[in-house]
Amino acid sequence: MCGIVGYIGNKSGTDIVMKGLEALEYRGYDSAGIALINGDKSQVFKQVGRVSGLAKEVDEKAPEAHLVMGHTRWATHGGVTVQNAHPQANNDQTIFVVHNGIIENFAEIRAKLKAEGYHFDSQTDTEVVPNLIDFYLKQLPSFEDAFKAALGDVRGAYSIVAVSSKEPETLYAARLSSPLVVGVGDGENILASDPSAIMEHTKKVIYLEDYDVAVITKDKVSVHNLKEGKQTEPKVELLDFENEQALLGDYPNFMLKEIFEAPATIKTATLGRARADQGIVKLGGLESVLRQLKHVDRIVIVACGTSYYAGLVGEYLIEELAGVPVEVHLASEFKYRDEPFSRSTVLLAISQSGETADTIAALKKVEDYGVLRLGIVNAVGSTIARMTDAGVYCHAGPEKAVASTKAFIAQVTILTEIALHLSDGKHKLFKPLLKELGDLPAKAQVVLDSAEDIKKIAEKYADYRDFLFIGRNNAYPSAMEGALKLKEISYVHAEGYAAGEMKHGPLAMIDANFPTFAIATNSQLLEKTCSNIQEIKARKGPVVAIATQGNKTIKDLCDDVIYIPATLEETQPILHAIATQLFAYYIAQHKGLDVDRPRNLAKSVTVE
């Protein structure tokens, strides 16, 4: 949700902030804006639509400035209008604020400020902040004091950056449950929602913590923690990924690039971890909690969206290989449940961004239970990575397309490794599966090599309004993930169903206009899935299937078949995912849609 960039330094902040906004546009793309402070003059440029539109206006009209901040919005409070775009200002147009998150008590603050004579021009929750700072500035000696006092009144989740036309040398920032990172440069500092807007300029970063208030000039970053009530020493860390990973290269969009990164993603996720030659799985990130893991009696996985479906695949893997009971919960539901917990339960959060508000809330919920909290996270240094006791990084590199693709591949690969690790080498599949993980990148490449065939099939089905995805056992989460991919980027109504449930309801929908995507790769349950396909065909429903290379019978049964290489049943979901990602991608592309930035969505969901 919403991307924030701020710059103070010797260079032209206007260019740096605009480039940063482009890098963060995946977080929200309803509207964008920047505020520039030059001497005691301020200027604001805002537009509805993409950053590129704003960039044009800024290029033509905006001067260079050394204090600049910008925002790319994903609307929560108030429609997509210029008025509601950020920065939001106080009534005197001297204080400017950009904000990511939600201010829950904004209505109350707004009423209080109205009674003091303030007026409001937007429908946003954010507009109360510059006015509240203004209100306190009339009573307190400094902007910093007024900023802190305003934050003291605000309830909710936020990252906020504020500037004043009276302080052209300083950026003020605060975070609570919403990410902000400061890039530390030489004679300049850059503030952003995530490192992709920073890494071109510096690899040195400071991740702000909850309740931190940062005062940033070109030479200094000082941090005060409101909860601790004192100054803290900011920890400077080094970013460990390369800029190229966040660039498009020769691909037409990030989604295709990221789908094609599957083989490399599996390799990186297994490198040094799944050691088939030595017959061991070594997960460095879990070393510190090995003793606790020996006594685990239940694993509760919490996640959202695609990460949740990866968790469901993990449930099959961990229960089968390690014999540990697993429950997978949607984080948004889990946080409101009264779930019995024992000390030997482990909570495992899965998240690409590491910033998903619901998953963070689920982790916070068990904070005082004394249970071990683990993470499978892609974004290094993100909130979830930092708030968990231990975990395994995906190391998939930045994922920029809104639809998650390579992160799912990495998550399932790591869940396989965790299952193997917990099995203590005792399961009969331990060695074969370790070996298969080594062979999997090449098999993933084979699926990618059939992209043109998948494209042809996808185009044939591009005009249907509805789609059912079915599978059994661990292909059931594959079906749900396939349906999610299709609906989110091509706006086709799609449902993922357990194939065995067809007769319990969904079969009623089937006719010649309602196709089914059947995941029918070789497994113990393949015959049963084939019976379901027969039942669909008997009702004239068109069927596309994913099948294992060499299965000729399925060709007679279905209208179209996407073949994938033979692999163990346990690793099939990884190959299913690549095929369903490509299928959804080509349908969306055929419809001329923006695959990287589907309507109404944003990459990291930092509000509830």
Ligand code: F6R
């Ligand atoms: C779907 C998708 C979302 C995310 C979900 C969780 O393609 O991208 O469903 O998977 O918002 O996000 P993370 O993994 O960042 O917690």
